Amino acid sequence: MFATLATHHLWWLxxxxxxxxxxxLPGYFLLWIGIGAAxxxxxxxxxxxxxxxxQAIAFAVMAFLACAVYAWMLRPKLRRTESTGERLNRRGAQMVGRRYVLVEPIVNGRGKARVGDGEWLVAGPDLPLGATVEVVKVDGNTLQVRPAA
Structure with a gap:
C-alpha cells in the first residue's frame, strides 16, 4: 500500500x-511536530x-520551528488568558465589579438581584426594588454589594 503513495502523502499521514x-494524549507537543510533518x-x-x-532535515527544522513558534509566541498569550481563567469555575468571583438590578429590595441587609436569567442573594445596605448595585465581594453564594455610583 505505502509503495504506491508519494512521499508527500507519507508526510501527511x-x-x-x-x-x-x-x-x-493532550499536551500541545505532538500537535506542533505534526504541523512540522504537514x-x-x-x-x-x-x-x-x-x-x-x-526531507528528514526539513522535517527536523520545521518541527523545531513549529515548536519554537508555540513556545515563544503562542504560549505567553495562552498564559495571559489562563491567568484570567483562575476564576473560571468560581462564577461569583467573575461578578466582582459588575452591576445588577435588585429584584427584591435589600431589607435588613438581605435581598436578591437579577444575574443573567437567575437571581442571586445579595447583602448590603438597605436599598429599594429596582436599584442598581455593584458587586464588591462574594461570600459563598451571596454577593456583597454597594449602591452603584
Missing part, C-alpha cells in the same frame, strides 16, 4: 497520526525531486 495522538509534506509536494535525507 505522519502529520495526521501525530495530531491524532495529540488528541488522545509542512514537510507540502515541501515534498512542491519539490518532488527532494532526497529523503533533505
Amino acid at each position: 505522519l502529520a495526521l497520526l501525530l495530531i491524532g495522538l495529540e488528541v488522545a 509542512a514537510t509534506g507540502v515541501l515534498a509536494w512542491l519539490l518532488p525531486g527532494l532526497s529523503l535525507l533533505a
Whole structure:
C-alpha cells in the first residue's frame, strides 16, 4: 500500500497520526511536530525531486520551528488568558465589579438581584426594588454589594 503513495502523502499521514495522538494524549507537543510533518509534506509536494535525507532535515527544522513558534509566541498569550481563567469555575468571583438590578429590595441587609436569567442573594445596605448595585465581594453564594455610583 505505502509503495504506491508519494512521499508527500507519507508526510501527511505522519502529520495526521501525530495530531491524532495529540488528541488522545493532550499536551500541545505532538500537535506542533505534526504541523512540522504537514509542512514537510507540502515541501515534498512542491519539490518532488527532494532526497529523503533533505526531507528528514526539513522535517527536523520545521518541527523545531513549529515548536519554537508555540513556545515563544503562542504560549505567553495562552498564559495571559489562563491567568484570567483562575476564576473560571468560581462564577461569583467573575461578578466582582459588575452591576445588577435588585429584584427584591435589600431589607435588613438581605435581598436578591437579577444575574443573567437567575437571581442571586445579595447583602448590603438597605436599598429599594429596582436599584442598581455593584458587586464588591462574594461570600459563598451571596454577593456583597454597594449602591452603584
